[in-house]
Amino acid sequence: MRLKKNIGLRLLKLSLSRQSMDGPLYDTNVVEVGLKPPLLTAPIYTVKEVVKNKFLIRNLVSREIRGKYRNALLGYTWTFIEPALLAVVYYFLFYMLAGNPDELYAMWVLIGIIIWGCFGKSLQAAVSSLTRNKNTIHLVYFPRIVFPMTSIMANIVTTMMSCVVIFPIMLIFNLPFTVYVLLIPASVFLAGFLATGVGILLAPLNCVYRDIEHLVRFIVRAGFFVSPVMWTYEMALERGIYGEAAVYNPMLTPITLARHGLEGHATTLPTEIILWTLFFGGLMWLLGSIAFERYERRSVKYL
Template sequence: MASQAVEIIQYRSLLRNLVAKDLKVRYKNSALGFVWSLLHPLLLMVVFTFVFTQLLDQDTPAFPVFVLTALLPWHWTSTAVTAGTASLVDNAPLINKVYFPRILLPVSAVLSTGANYVLGLPALFLFMALFDRAFTPWLVFVPILVLIQAIFLTAVVLILAPLNVYFRDTTVLVDVGLTAWFFMTPIFYSIEWVVPHLAAWMYRINPMAAIVSEYRVIMYSGGVPDPLFTGRTGVTALVLLVIGYLVFTRLNRNLGEHL
């Protein structure tokens, strides 16, 4: 794994180019460009706000901030997993022409979609100001959560990307899985609404539930993040990254024959 990390560092300029290419291709011939990636969570925020505050009469304070705080990281997750799963298959001609560490392709998918998340944070901060949410010093913890989420998403796509080469139905299963994952993550509801004995299991089996909850503590509630809770989530992400790397390395050996 150390040798792979050294190789990635050696090819860091290629990684930057792949991220730039992903961003350019995604918004090529788009009238609004990057704005479309921001409109998606914003429009969902409007829909959820109308449904829960008007139709269901939910009295959660500053509900747009409540839901947008979770929608932005979730949008990163869904786009990263979708793009990362298809990254090897979509770049088959490049893989078969020149040598480079194939692991860069799923990693670049996570980084390019992560750039959209970071660029969307000013919109969230604007809504925080409009709804009088506190800007506390604990906002400095947000980059740590971003790093943990990036590690976790990298682990996921390192498993799914090579699987998609061997089993092309993986993308279909991923689409279904993302829908289930969306509802199993406290995005439009609070973890406190979940049956107590199941809430703990949501954190254990779904790292995104823990990540979203910490985002909310900092940017919605203005509270103090729990270092132990965040640390456990970070360790889980790192363990999954090691597993993802081992799976990718094992399946990478014969990828060329299936592309």
């Protein structure tokens, strides 16, 4: 609130000082450098900045993806080959070796890993986005929200490409190809959205203390087991109290939605859980964008 008042005061001073000069002195508006919008408008302001800089973001995303698959004979096909090979490994491991009676279990794990991977990688990349780009930050100014957004979008794009693997899986396991397959891209976006809020909340803090980066890496590893990657929502329900607790994990929704999409039926996930996840994502976006706009400028001085 103090900041908001401050801006109001400065704008007032600005208009006073302009009036006090004789004649129309300026042909362009005099703008104070580093003036921030009122705190509560930060979520909208951030979206506007992203839209305004879409050409830049597109170029940066393609730089990031290009860098990842550079000098590879198979190039982008690796986004697809990797999960396909994983699927084969899981099939052997869970169905043939461990004797899990459910043939589909391996594929549930696979889709879980893809969606969780999208969230985990996006989050880690967003948190370290400012520190990784410190050379650029010191030399040119553009809205810094571009950096975390670029990392997240690059991860969403590569995850989308690896989702192609579901088509052969559906063929092999005779799964019905229905409109519900759209749940899969939707959950990729949802996972990216959940990572965005938390990521931009922590990114400025990571400039000051890199401990955040290490902590997030641990959280992503531990979260893998807490989220329904190796288990499913239906399994959790049979577990009584633990199952009920698992429902509050926001990542349960995207992973379960994607699995239901793979199985080709409407989701059986209660609407309350989906709404809770959306609410959580929205709240994180609100807090994240406010914190980012508030502290980004101060924190880059630590880089």
